[in-house]
Amino acid sequence: MALSKKDIQQIAHLARIEVSDDEIADYVDKLSQIIGLVDQLQQVNTTDVVPMAHPSDMYQRLRDDEVSEVNQRELFQRNASAVTDGLYRVPKVLD
Amino acid sequence: MQRSTIAELSRQLRGGSVTSRALVERYLAAIEALDGSINAFITVCGEQALAAADAADELLQSGQAGPLTGVPLAHKDIFCTTDAPTTCGSRMLEGYVSPFDATAVERLRAAGAVLVGKTNMDEFAMGSSTETSYFGPTGNPWDLNRSPGGSSGGSAAAVAAGMIPAGTGTDTGGSIRQPAALAGVTGFKPTYGRVSRYGMVAFASSLDQAGTLTLTAEDAAILMEAMAGFDPRDSTCADLPVPAYTDALNTSLAGKRIGVPKEFFDAGLDSDNEQCVREAIAVFEEQGATVVEVSLPNLHLSVPAYYIVAPAECSSNLSRFDGVRFGHRHEEVTDLESFYKLTRKEGFGPEVKRRIITGAYVLSAGYYDAYYLKAQQVRQLISEDFKRCFAEVDLLAGPTTPTPAFLLGEKMDDPVQMYLNDIYTIGVNLAGLPGISVPCGLVRGLPVGLQLIGPQFGESAVLNCAHIYQQQTQWHDLVPAISASGSDGDSR
Numbered sequence: 001m002a003l004s005k006k007d008i009q010q011i012a013h014l015a016r017i018e019v020s021d022d023e024i025a026d027y028v029d030k031l032s033q034i035i036g037l038v039d040q041l042q043q044v045n046t047t048d049v050v051p052m053a054h055p056s057d058m059y060q061r062l063r064d065d066e067v068s069e070v071n072q073r074e075l076f077q078r079n080a081s082a083v084t085d086g087l088y089r090v091p092k093v094l095d
Numbered sequence: 096m097q098r099s100t101i102a103e104l105s106r107q108l109r110g111g112s113v114t115s116r117a118l119v120e121r122y123l124a125a126i127e128a129l130d131g132s133i134n135a136f137i138t139v140c141g142e143q144a145l146a147a148a149d150a151a152d153e154l155l156q157s158g159q160a161g162p163l164t165g166v167p168l169a170h171k172d173i174f175c176t177t178d179a180p181t182t183c184g185s186r187m188l189e190g191y192v193s194p195f196d197a198t199a200v201e202r203l204r205a206a207g208a209v210l211v212g213k214t215n216m217d218e219f220a221m222g223s224s225t226e227t228s229y230f231g232p233t234g235n236p237w238d239l240n241r242s243p244g245g246s247s248g249g250s251a252a253a254v255a256a257g258m259i260p261a262g263t264g265t266d267t268g269g270s271i272r273q274p275a276a277l278a279g280v281t282g283f284k285p286t287y288g289r290v291s292r293y294g295m296v297a298f299a300s301s302l303d304q305a306g307t308l309t310l311t312a313e314d315a316a317i318l319m320e321a322m323a324g325f326d327p328r329d330s331t332c333a334d335l336p337v338p339a340y341t342d343a344l345n346t347s348l349a350g351k352r353i354g355v356p357k358e359f360f361d362a363g364l365d366s367d368n369e370q371c372v373r374e375a376i377a378v379f380e381e382q383g384a385t386v387v388e389v390s391l392p393n394l395h396l397s398v399p400a401y402y403i404v405a406p407a408e409c410s411s412n413l414s415r416f417d418g419v420r421f422g423h424r425h426e427e428v429t430d431l432e433s434f435y436k437l438t439r440k441e442g443f444g445p446e447v448k449r450r451i452i453t454g455a456y457v458l459s460a461g462y463y464d465a466y467y468l469k470a471q472q473v474r475q476l477i478s479e480d481f482k483r484c485f486a487e488v489d490l491l492a493g494p495t496t497p498t499p500a501f502l503l504g505e506k507m508d509d510p511v512q513m514y515l516n517d518i519y520t521i522g523v524n525l526a527g528l529p530g531i532s533v534p535c536g537l538v539r540g541l542p543v544g545l546q547l548i549g550p551q552f553g554e555s556a557v558l559n560c561a562h563i564y565q566q567q568t569q570w571h572d573l574v575p576a577i578s579a580s581g582s583d584g585d586s587r
Contacts, residue, residue, distance in 0.1 A: 008452070015410060015455040016417075017448055018436035026445075027452070033511045034453055038399040041469050044476070051471035052478055054301045055287045055527020055551070056331055063327065075194045079421035088419050091434045 002032045097580045098257040101166050101314040108155055108165045115148035115155065115165030115209060122167045122211055125579040126258045133234045133577060135243075135253035137172045139212040140179045147209040154207065162317055164207030169262040171247050172213040173220055174200050174305075175294040183296045184216040184228040184246075187422045187442035197294025198326045199263060199305050206321040214249030214262055218444045219413065220270055220298045222246050223516050224506065227446040232503055235278055236575035237541050241500040244274030250308040251278035257579030261309040261318060265295060267302045268401050269495075269520025272532035275308055276495035276544020279534045281561065281571060283307050283315035286551045287527030288333035290319075291326030299408035300331070302401075302524045311571060312533060312561035316340035319554065335552060343555040344562040349383030351560070352488040358394040359493030359519055368543050371536030372494045375545040378567050379492070379560070389488060391480045396473050397522040398514055403457050403470035404525070409447075410454025416442060449510065478526040485550040490560055494519055495532040495544030519546060529554045531561045534570040542573070 008027045012019040019027060073086060082089035099107075107113045123141050130136050144167065151165035175181045175193035182188045196204065204210070217227040225233040225248030235243040236256040243252040250262030251274035264271040266284035275282025283306045290305040297303060307318045323337045355376060360369060380386050418424035418438030425437035443451070457466035484491060496516060506513040523530045528548055535545035545564070549557040565571050574580055 003456075007456075011452050011456045011459065013436075014459060015451045016414075016432070016435040016439055017443070017451060018433075018440035020440075027449070030449055030510055031453060031456070033509075034402060034449070034514075035456070037511050037514065038403050038457070038466065038470070040399045041396060041403070041473055042465070044393075044396060044469070044473055046469060046472035046476070049472040049475050051468055052475035053471055054331070055478065055525070056333070057551075058288075058331075058333070061327075061330060061334075072194065076420075078194070079191055080419065081424045082419075090419055091429050091431045093431055 003028055003035060098310060098574060098578065099260055100310050101163070101260050101317050102311070104166050104260055105162045109160055115151040116145060118165065119144045119148040119167050119209055119211060122259055126212065129256055129258055129577060129579065132239060133236060133252050133256055134231050135215055135233050135249040135256070135258060136169070136212045137182055137184070137215050137230050137249070138179050140210060143178050144209050144211045151207055151209060161206055163203065163321055166208050167211045167259060168203060168208040169212045169214050169250060169253055169259040170200060170210060171216055171250050171262065171264050173216060173265050173296045174263060175296070176200050176210065176213065179210065179213050181213070181296070182230070184218040184230060185443065185447070186229045187416050189229070189423065191421055193294070195294060198291035198328060199322045200294065202321050203318070211259055214253055216249055217246035218447050219296065220246040220265055220267055221409070221446050221450050223269070223273055223513050224503070225249060226503060226507055227444055229444060234503070235500045236577040237279060237500065239577060240502055241541070242277065242503050244277035244500065246270040247308060248274045248278070251275055251280055251282065254280045254308050254310060255575050256577055261307060261314055263305060264308050265303055265305050266524065267299050267405060268524050269517040271306045271308060272495050272520050272530055272544065272546060273517060275532040276542065277500040279542030279573060279575060281309050281312055281315055281531065281533050283312070283319070283531045283558070284523070284529060285319060285323060285554050286333070286529045288331050289323050289529070289552065289554065291329040291332045293326055293328040297412040299405040300412060301408060302405060311565055312531065312558050313341065313344055315531070316344055316558045333552070338555050340555055340558050343559050346559045347383065348379060348560060348563055351384040351490070353379050353384050353386050354389035354484050354488035354491045355386060356389050356391045356394065356484070356491055356493055358391050363497045363518065364494055365498045365538065367538040368494055368498060371538060371543040372545055375535035375564065376492050378564055382563055382567065387488060389484045389491070391484065391522065393473065393476045393480050394522055397477050397525055398518055400470045400473040400477065401521045401525060402453070402514055403466050404474060406450040406454035407458050407467050408454070410451045410458065413447070413451055418442070446510070474525045477522050481522070481526045481528060489556055491548040493546055495546040499538045499541035499543055523548055527551060529557050531557050533561045533564060534573065535568070536570055537573065
């Protein structure tokens, strides 16, 4: 199935990736090829086949609700490029 | 200088004939001499490595050393390390220094291995050629115009060229086994869940697994004994005892049943590759194993199923890169949505963006059932094919890749051709199985890989079989043109 420019813009928006006008033809071309590849699966009869999300034959483990980590805010914020008074800075969200 | 295995270095270190400092200096010199042309390393941490080597030498003096004490090692740059940056081959993480060590790193460090550097990789492990790295492609030491494969191409090339005795890797669709095949080294991917994924930058969480790139299967077994095992910090890490892999290496193959899937020898397989692989399989018969033909009828669906499942998981995992808490940040906008979009446009390369967008598409409303659910059902069919085979045989054997190393740039403009290169490795990840690639010949002067696949948690049998093969053959000892031992030698 071929994707349109509009499809690409809509999906890129969902993925929060800016796609500029000069890039869009390349995305349309390559993503259409990829969708063409995966479309082969539509031919397969999968009636009553249980979907496999995961290769492990195990249950989700639970642990006791105990404190296991100490506060290391300064260490963690070393990798952030905009921090003020221990808070992460982002563009204004509310007017 | 000759290439050396971990097993050899470990004996020399414990016997006192060499110090860890001398080894680290030797490998740093090899990196200095060769890596300008190969580009296998993103970061080389010489000072820390020498300090760690000195500490290891003290332990060795005191007689408290283990098999890895003082052994130089490189980590793929996807493993978080506190003492070196972790870029994942991406502009997005340029300069990122993790506040914690990955569990695999922590365990190898505790076992005494000395971290010498972080190796190049396809960006976020998305690629089969190491060409999508933000830090430039890695050259194949057998022919610098060719790719060493990927995504763990940096570790594979570094081991092949003798710049490091061993490196770690990760394998989501073949990213350890394929570069091992194309660079002529041994690449081992354990069962999904055998090694903790904690601190391994996530690509596709139901497929990612850590493993090794080494000169021999014996070295893979030595590293696995240190890396593998339960970790409460990874909810998918198997709570099972880790066998002594090195103890099982020499078990006789007499009476073992080895299945050869007929679909591995399809029209896409280079006929010279096929001949090398067939000759390798004959070695197992000489060793007393019974070889039978088996079938994986849904194998041809593994690439399309993978290219739904992996991008879907990737689009979810990579949503964490928002420019706020870590990573690249676009500075010049005033609204939050443009901030996210421009941060991610600039921080990610083209292949990563293609996969995120593909993933978002197959998960989006109206397409989820047709793509994602369908792929999960096909994944079940592929997994059942393998289970049926392992009811009949102990191991599967076949090629790792359809062809030897391809030229750099050859497949970069055609993602589907690049994806199809992983046809023989991807099914193993979908089913969560252990697999290894070992060198089994040369075609047109380039190495060819033999792939061995085991049932879940059957690592011992895979390593045993690969080790016996390497006792009978010398392909793993062949040295590439560009290597620390120069081009005049013809063996390790």
